[in-house]
Amino acid sequence: xxxxxxxxxxxxxxxxxxxxxxxxxxxxxxxxVEHVVDATRAVxxxxxxxxxxxxxxxxxxxxxxxxxxxxxxxxxxxxxxxxQAEGQLAALEGATLVVTGDTPLFTSETFEKLFAYHExxxxxxxxxxxxxxxxxxxxxxxxxxxxxxxxxxxxxxxxPEELKVKEINTGVFCFDNQELWSALKxxxxxxxxxxxxxxxxxxxxxxxxxxxxxxKMPDFSESLGVNDRVALAEATRIMQRRINEGxxxxxxxxxxxxxxxxxxxxEIGNDTVIEGGVTIxxxxxxGSDCLITSGSRIVDSQIGNGVTVTSSTIEESIMEDNTxxxxxxxxxxxxxxxxxxxxxxxxxxxxxxxxxxxKVGHLTYVGDATLGKDINVGCGVIFSxxxxxxKFHTTVGDKSFxxxxxxxxxxxxxxxxxxxxADSTITKDVGKYEMAIARGRQVNKEDYWHKxxxxxxxxxx
Ligand code: UD1
Ligand code: CA
Numbered sequence: 001x002x003x004x005x006x007x008x009x010x011x012x013x014x015x016x017x018x019x020x021x022x023x024x025x026x027x028x029x030x031x032x033v034e035h036v037v038d039a040t041r042a043v044x045x046x047x048x049x050x051x052x053x054x055x056x057x058x059x060x061x062x063x064x065x066x067x068x069x070x071x072x073x074x075x076x077x078x079x080x081x082x083x084q085a086e087g088q089l090a091a092l093e094g095a096t097l098v099v100t101g102d103t104p105l106f107t108s109e110t111f112e113k114l115f116a117y118h119e120x121x122x123x124x125x126x127x128x129x130x131x132x133x134x135x136x137x138x139x140x141x142x143x144x145x146x147x148x149x150x151x152x153x154x155x156x157x158x159x160p161e162e163l164k165v166k167e168i169n170t171g172v173f174c175f176d177n178q179e180l181w182s183a184l185k186x187x188x189x190x191x192x193x194x195x196x197x198x199x200x201x202x203x204x205x206x207x208x209x210x211x212x213x214x215x216k217m218p219d220f221s222e223s224l225g226v227n228d229r230v231a232l233a234e235a236t237r238i239m240q241r242r243i244n245e246g247x248x249x250x251x252x253x254x255x256x257x258x259x260x261x262x263x264x265x266x267e268i269g270n271d272t273v274i275e276g277g278v279t280i281x282x283x284x285x286x287g288s289d290c291l292i293t294s295g296s297r298i299v300d301s302q303i304g305n306g307v308t309v310t311s312s313t314i315e316e317s318i319m320e321d322n323t324x325x326x327x328x329x330x331x332x333x334x335x336x337x338x339x340x341x342x343x344x345x346x347x348x349x350x351x352x353x354x355x356x357x358x359k360v361g362h363l364t365y366v367g368d369a370t371l372g373k374d375i376n377v378g379c380g381v382i383f384s385x386x387x388x389x390x391k392f393h394t395t396v397g398d399k400s401f402x403x404x405x406x407x408x409x410x411x412x413x414x415x416x417x418x419x420x421x422a423d424s425t426i427t428k429d430v431g432k433y434e435m436a437i438a439r440g441r442q443v444n445k446e447d448y449w450h451k452x453x454x455x456x457x458x459x460x461x
Pocket of ligand 1: 008009010011012023051072074075076077078079080081100101102103137138139140152154168169170171197198199224225226227
């Protein structure tokens with residue numbers, strides 16, 4: 001049986017009260033609609049059509065290469081939305097899954113089970129349902145005394161008796177594709193919202209003598225529809241738990257999984273320990289045997305094996321195997337920390353390479369620089385890379401020693417095995433085996449004490 005998917009994503013999402021279109025709001029670093037499309041891709045449909053309208057360009061960008069698109073110029077309801085895919089789908093034979101773009105928690109297993117049930121029952125339409133603890137806002141499944149599905153009523157159209165029903169429409173349907181297109185033509189808009197409801201297709205098919213049914217999920221949590229920020233936070237909490245449990249099953253230790261915020265696409269190796277209060281975002285890869293402590297934030301970065309990140313921020317950077325950083329340090333974009341290098345506390349690195357086994361222990365800024373191997377950078381060193389107009393580059397050779405408190409005024413080349421004496425302001429290149437000292441000379445004035453109006457035993461105030 002050929003499978004097709006229609007994803008509804010044309011609405012504005014008024015209840016989000018946002019400049020951003022609803023389906024683009026992120027859950028664990030991924031737009032809601034992308035979660036939906038990714039889960040449907042796993043069931044291998046031969047076509048996915050996403051219905052776009054509000055923010056069409058942005059939605060198409062997020063889903064580029066993953067879906068075809070159909071434009072719904074005016075948002076006249078979910079049934080009207082599906083109709084926009086007529087050109088792409090109406091001629092085909094098979095089963096069509098319809099999902100809304102604001103239900104990010106469905107798994108591909110659920111979609112597979114729905115397809116299988118739909119086929120087994122030879123239904124014309126199967127709705128995916130669940131018992132909602134609080135069904136307010138959802139369409140309700142109305143059944144007869146024998147339990148057969150009669151129709152779906154929307155919150156705004158339901159009679160008080162109907163609204164007591166806790167079984168809800170999750171917004172996911174499986175249709176015989178041909179039956180879908182013929183029934184959609186009969187959907188009207190005579191309801192409280194004046195919209196063409198997809199949900200009416202069920203009753204239309206039943207009345208035409210076709211077999212309709214429901215596949216009820218054992219628990220509600222996947223069905224959460226996100227219409228406002230409260231539901232967005234709830235969806236994030238559920239998704240986060242799922243992501244973290246996946247990592248735990250793969251051998252990652254979480255000290256407090258409830259407060260570790262790991263985006264959907266992050267990879268983490270086994271025997272790595274993640275403390276509470278850690279955020280790892282974007283396309284980050286973390287190796288095995290690492291320790292990431294509280295307060296760390298890692299974005300779009302690659303962390304090798306055996307790395308310790310102590311309460312530090314890392315953005316668009318690479319830390320190779322057996323390196324460490326922190327506490328309270330910051331890798332800004334394009335920092336490359338090579339094997340075995342050590343970055344201590346209050347160190348900031350930007351667009352710079354720190355060579356193998358080089359040590360930058362304390363209170364230092366390294367920007368626009370290439371540092372070789374086995375270098376010792378003392379406390380409080382500044383790579384002064386900016387003259388107010390342009391940025392300049394500094395190079396430091398292997399096994400050099402940069403004394404504490406020095407400033408290297410770029411552009412500077414420091415050769416291998418060079419020394420810079422503490423507190424030097426370096427404005428000229430330093431050659432191999434040389435020692436540069438560039439600071440004011442100390443002068444000691446004799447007998448200064450006796451020039452002051454102080455007695456020998458007086459205390460400082
Ligand atoms: C819808 C269902 C409801 C179900 C709930 C599940 C209908 C009439 N109601 O209600 O039974 O319980 O989902 O979450 O189907 N959209 C369009 N074009 C439109 C209207 C909507 O593309 O003209 C898209 C929206 O972008 C959204 C999705 O369809 O992604 C659902 O629309 P929404 O307004 O959120 O429907 P609900 O009121 O939640
Ligand atoms: Ca919704």
